[in-house]
Amino acid sequence: MFTPPVRTVHTVLKPNNRSLTFDEDRFIRYSERMLEDYPHLDRSRWHRSVMSKLRQPSVHASDITQACIMTALELVTREQPDWKFVAARSLLTKLYKEAALNRSYKAYADKPYGDFLKLIRSLVTTGVYREELLLCYTPEQIRELGATIAPQCDELFDYIGLLTLRERYLAADFEGRTMELPQERYMVIAMYLMHKEPEERRVQLAKEAYWAMSNLYMTAATPTMANAGKKVAGQLSSCFIDTVDDSLEGIFDSNTAVARLSKMGGGIGVYLGKIRARGSDIRGHKNSSSGVIPWIRQLNNTAVSVDQLGTRKGAIAVYLDVFHKDILSFLDLKLNNGDERMRAHDIFHGISIPDLFMEAVEQREDWHLFCPHEVKKVMGWTDDNGRPVGLEDFFDEKLGEGTFRERYAEAVANPRLSRITLPAIDIMKRVLKSQLETGTPYMFYKDCANRSNPNQAHGVIYSSNLCTEIMQNQSPTVVEQEELVVRDGQTRIVITKVPGDFVVCNLNSIHLARAVRADVLERLIPIQVRMLDNVIDINNIEVLQAQYTNHRYRAIGLGTFGLHHLLALEGIAWESEAAVTYNDHLYEKIHYLAIQSSMALAREKGAYPLFQGSQWESGRYFEQRDYTTANRPGLYVSTEQWRKLADAVKEYGLRNAWLMAVAPNGSTSIIAGSTASVDPVYELLSYEEKTTYKIANPAPDLSEKTMWYYKTAFHIDQHWSIQMAGARQRHLDQGQSFNLYVRPDIRAVEFLALHLHAWKAGLKSTYYVRSQALTVEECEACSS
Structure with missing residues (x-):
């Protein structure tokens, strides 16, 4: 317990026009609750700084919360990064109060969430949520799912993660008021992605998907995260690739298709x-x-004129x-x-x-x-x-x-x-x-x-997507004919097109630092693959050739983020053979589990329509990577396991033509409090700029131990990064958003050597070249 200084504030103004005398004991209890898990932090210093911001005789309750948040953020340093969690807890109390006020329930410290069924009914009625949430789940099932919600998982968020979740993803009513809380967002996503599953398994699968998301073992892609379960929203897929036909009709049709997808956030x-x-x-x-x-x-x-749901170009x-x-x-x-x-x-x-x-x-x-x-x-x-x-x-x-x-x-x-x-x-x-x-x-x-x-028997890959991780068969859609047709006395212009392979990919990602260290990959990856596969059946893509391609190939992109975070926790230096080997073994295991999960889904629901003739069917895919042809040293998967899996794939098929793609994961890795994608950490203490202030964002789990393994991006020899990427690439049937970090004064011969090394290492692509003198825009759609 600490002794607070003499206060200057006397009256607290509440939202309902009430005013209360400032209760010093209550504020001390609040302070203790915010800091109870962080005994190493200086409570007295925090309290004094908060009170110094409240010198007026009367303040609004929200001003006190904001003072608590800002003080904690000001105290974040490399040496004391845990203040970011104190700030998050203060923001949580604000969120809980807002939701309780907007939804008319009483929030308690030990029970901050309201009635989940009531929330679903209310937001379906007002047109915020989709009707499927009530049509596909009974009131009893929704109550059961509501009882599964774990408010304590909110404490996994740091401040910037929670703020990002609140600003971009949580459902609000049409007046912009917060209605949904973090764990309710995850449960609604889980319910919506599982609503077409067999009735007898639907609730259990929704619980499993919620377990994966609420524990931050994974994140869904931004379109899924933002839109799943919401009525007035965009589609759920992340990435699209069109191939333009060499004709005037083809060029303008492609531009129209791009505009229609761009407005929905793709x-x-x-x-x-x-x-x-x-x-x-x-x-x-x-x-x-x-x-x-x-x-x-x-x-x-x-790109400029057709913005994405009014939020960005x-x-x-x-x-x-x-x-x-x-x-x-x-x-x-x-x-x-x-x-x-x-x-x-x-x-x-x-x-x-x-x-x-x-x-x-x-x-x-x-x-x-x-x-x-x-x-x-x-x-x-x-x-x-x-x-x-x-x-x-x-x-x-x-x-x-x-x-x-x-x-x-x-x-x-x-x-x-x-x-x-x-x-x-x-x-x-x-x-x-x-x-x-x-x-x-x-x-x-x-x-x-x-x-x-x-799937090279069915087409050619000409290029990649916006973030260079998607690599699937492509072909142009061709206008075949345009004619006047009279039907039932009505004249119509009918345009006939031959649909090409218009690439669609659906993404989510494993939080490596949490999932690997919790040893949950065997449980996690099957539910992730099912979630991605269900997006294909749920999603309604306006561009019909994209919808057609999506169902022919049923492509998904299981990715990862938090690699540097994991290596730091494991005590593995980025610039080391140990890191290269660790990458090789880890991604082989993830790839094995992804194939196994897709095979199990094919056994349950059927293989993708173009499975026959693929290298999955022939076994060539496994041979090409030496999975089944030689006894190799492996940390996780033996040659015999691969042979058995190859035989099972040949017998039962595969649900998805492509399975793995490592996206940039910019915003969703922030939500999960980890490092982005397969990138090294940018700075030990970076800053997110807001309108009137900056938010300090320390490297995740920064401590005296991990600091030695967090060598920052521009100080790392990029050849080591390329070696790791080459080791991973063998286990990725698609690609990876791989950045090169260079200094502005890099010599041309050194820069060229990096590109030659990347090509010789078997990388399928490189993404941005990031220079300290250059700021580049992140892809929101591919964040997962």
Whole structure:
């Protein structure tokens, strides 16, 4: 117990127009409750600072709470990071009081939550929640689920995590008043994601999903977190990738599809490699095409004008092949100098790179740029169905040999094919310059992505998404015909399209530092995979080709975050062989459990429609990674276990065509109080800027012990990060949002060496190049 100083405040003004005499004993009890789990913190100092902020004779009750919060935040340091939890507890009391007032119930310290059934009924009636919550669960079941809610789990949040949850995700009424509390948000998500499950298992599965989220063993992606169970909200999927057909109809249809998805909160990737280059012919008219840049500028305008549910501008990434004739102007898209008519500052861009280009860079050879339209017309290549194909449709099936380099050599040797020829290193210099100035372009290593594609029998991967972790089959949607049709005396314009593979991915992520150390992966991953699979059946995507692709492949992206947090707790240095080996074994186990979970779902519900012909079915997927072909040292999974799983997959199928993708997890890792994705910690004590103040955000579980293992991003040798990423990549059937952290004064030869290392290590992509002199925007949609 501590002795408070002489107070100056005498009267407390309550929200219901009552005024009370300031009760010093009550405030001391409140202080003790806020600090009871942190005996090492200086209570007297905190109390004195709070009271110094309350010098008026009368204050509002909310002013006292705010003074408690601000004082705790001011006391956060590297040496005493736990003040962030004290601030969170003060914010919690504020949230509890607001919800109780808005929902007309009495909140007590030991029972801060109200009637869950009453909340559901009220918000369904007012149109905030979806009717399915009442239609698919009986009142008794909702009461049972409400009794499962664990208010003590709210104490897992630190201040910035709780604040983020409150500001972005908790349901409010149409007047903006807080109605939902954190654990109710998790329970509503769980109920909604499980509402189509068989009635006899529905409640238990909802409880299991709630267990996973409430203990912060995992996080759902931002679209799911924000929208699940809510009526007036966006869709639940995170990522989309479109492939644009080389036609006026295809270009404008794609722009419309992008706009419709962007308004619902989706992050968009657009592959433009099939569009003819600047100066190409149109219907035989020479030098008529304006190339890809004008269409990118249109997408840029779409990103700005079609915002995401009124909260932020759309987020769109465009990709182009490094052998496309427009690649040089494409690389200059985001630079701050030059012709503004050739710039698109609100768009993100990435380049699709074959192995042959990286070889040409390394060996200082020439590189040739072609127009995809002209390649198709002159070369006359066709696929098995007789359709014209271009260079973009091929990849090297083996490292150092394959179809792409053969076709590229044929194109180079054809004198009728126009081209631009320049040293490959000159293109790479443009890439490096843009990355240091803008953080982009992203690098997508196409051959590696396609070689390890388990569904390569059904298509080609041309590019990635906004955050470079999604890698699935793509193809353009083509307008077949447009005609006037008279039906029942009514004239209609009917447009017929052949749907392409319009990529959709659904994300959530494992909190490594909590789940691994709690030893719950075997229980956690099956419910995560089920949650993701259910999103596919629940979600209603406005763009029909995306809906069609979603059900054909049923792709999901199980990811992770908190890697540096976990390594620090385990006492493993980032720059070490131990970290590389730990990555290898850990991600192999996660991959094994993900495949096992999807196989179990296929046994229960059926395999994805295109399972036949896949490398999952043939077993090639497992052989390619040496899972079943050799006895390897492994911390978690033996070769015999892999062989049994491969046999089970062959017998029962797989529910999901792709399973794993490591997203950036920017905002949701903040909620969970951990480090983002597979990134090293940025600073031991970073700050989140608010309108009038800054919030100190220490590295998670920062202590005298972990501090030694929290070497910060710009001080880490990036080659160690690449080695770890290479070890992980073998166990990711898709990709990972992998950032490079460089200093502004990095030498060009060192910068180039990082890219060559990433390519040789088998990475399928690299995301931002982050420089201390550069601020880049995070993708909200892919946060999971």
